[in-house]
Amino acid sequence: MRQSTQKNYTLLFTALVLGLGWAVRGHFGHEWGAAWAGAMGALAIVVSSGRADWQQSAPKLAALGAVGWAIGGMMSYGMIVGYCRGTEFLNVAYGYTMLLIVGGLYGFMGGGLLGLGLESSEDKKIDFPTLFTQMLAGGWLFWGLVIFQLEWLMTPPRSELWAACFGAAIALAWYLYREGFYKALRVAAYAALGGGFGFSFGNFIQTLGSASGYIYNWWNVMEFTLGFCGGLGMAYAVKTSNWKTSLKPSKTANWLALLFVFFAVPATNYITSFDKKHLTQLAANLKIQNVEQFVKNQQLIVALVLLFFVIASISQWKAFQKQDKHENSPIAVYLLFGISFYYILFAYLLHGLFLKPIDLYHSESLYVPILLMIFALWFFQKDKKENVSKHIKVKESWRTWAIIGVGLLLVILIMTSISINAHEGLGGMHNRF
Known part of the structure; x- marks a missing residue:
């Protein structure tokens, strides 16, 4: 019973964290917004695992x-979402299927690279130059083949x-299979x-x-659901x-990873999102009189928020490295x-939410309550965590995956039927055919 409760905690904890991260990502978009959410999901795995070796690699795993x-x-998936808003069965089914593929690609690479970090060991190291070269190629x-030739x-x-x-x-999957990173491949598949x-x-x-006609940020609900299920x-x-016990990265690797996650990713989002054009439009929406001063402020x-969290993360990691024992460290x-x-603050500042009344009709109002829920989950389970390697192991066959595939097809057909009649x-809405 306790084992089942612990596993359910880990599942819900990670799902809520990545769901929250992906919902916030909706305000920033693209690669750098997704990077922030991905780091959150990886750290959720580390926190809920109860493993000291993963904790020592936390920055690397987050990166x-x-x-x-x-x-x-x-x-790009805006058009695909539009296909699902139509009334013709083929177009709508196509839209849901393509979203399945796009979301699957997000999860496969996110889960695959994290799984690599978890599975790497002294006798099984990752050749990153080879891996990324093969993925790029x-x-x-x-x-080129699919788009320009076919x-x-x-x-x-x-x-x-x-x-x-x-x-x-495909290149990542082949690397994982060829080099024997089967657990990482499994994480990629389930993600x-x-x-x-x-x-x-x-x-x-x-x-x-x-x-339904109910006015809400349903797009953000979709984003949260992607992250939650992923x-x-x-x-x-x-x-x-x-x-097995994972390979401990060098101090340099961890420091570079920490700076990447806490400085490079937020700084890039800062540069791309908090530009003068956006803030000028925000000032107009908020009816700010002194626009130029508002933009500067x-x-x-x-x-300053960015600087604070960079300094705080460096200080905490430096203190962690000085400790003799890392098993019970909350790093x-x-x-x-x-x-x-940090991410929620960026989103709130991006939309000027501290300068207008709280509106429960906007999904942003739920970000802090969800974060508090995540904290409560951790707080009430923090003394009950078991090492992740002690849990029941599950191994799937090709038949299992075939059944899952058929199940997904049936779900898409059901969703399509309901959608076109709703x-x-x-x-x-858009039509592909």
Whole structure:
């Protein structure tokens, strides 16, 4: 009973963290927004695992999670969402299926790179130059073949970089299989399953929400669902695998990873999101009189927030390294909740939410309550964590995956049938055929 409770805690904890991260990511978008969410998901795995070896690698694992989930940020899916808002069965089914693929690619690379970090050991090290070279080559070749030679377009006239991500995912899968990183491959597969289902089902919720006429940020609900289900799949695979002691990274690698996660990712989001054009428009929406001063103040506040969290993370990691024993250190907890609150603050400042009344009709109002829920989960389970390697191990057959595939197909058909009968066409709808 206790074992089952602990596993459920890990699943829910990670799902909520990545769901929250992906919801906040919706305000920043693209690769660098996804990187922040990916780092949160990786740290959630570390915090809930109860493993000292993973805690010593927390910055490196966070960076791998960030890079993995970020790669998919280059994909365009606005048109695909529009296909699901139509009334023709073929177009809507196509839309849900393509979202399954796009979400699956997010999860596969996010889970795969994190799994690599977890499975690496003294006798099984990662050749990162080879891996990333092969992923780059695989992405470029597959993109060229599918898009320019075969002309299999998913989202015309939008970017077709999904094909590059698909090629990179194939290269990653082959590397994991060839080098014997089977547990990492399993994490990639389950994260893909969760991410793909979450994206498709999340858009189903968005479609029904829009059809209901209830005004809400249903798009953000879709994003949360993608992250929640992706985190669920990733955590399940980690929790039901037997992990050896992972390779401890060098001090330099951890420091570089820490700076990447707490400085480079936020700084890039700062540069791309808090520009003068956006803040000027925000000032107009808030009816600010002195626009120029408002822009300067907002940029200064965000810069100070960035500086504070960079200094805080460096101080905490430096103190952690000086400790003789790391088993009971809360360093991963500090990093996780620090980076999560950091991200929420950025989102709130981006929308000027401290300068207007709280509106429960906006999804942003739920970010802090969700973070508090995550904290409560950790607080009440922090003394009950068991080492992740002690849990029951599950091994799937090809038959299992075939059943899962058929199940997903049936779910898509059911969602399509419900969607086309729930409305007579929604705003933003598109037809692929």
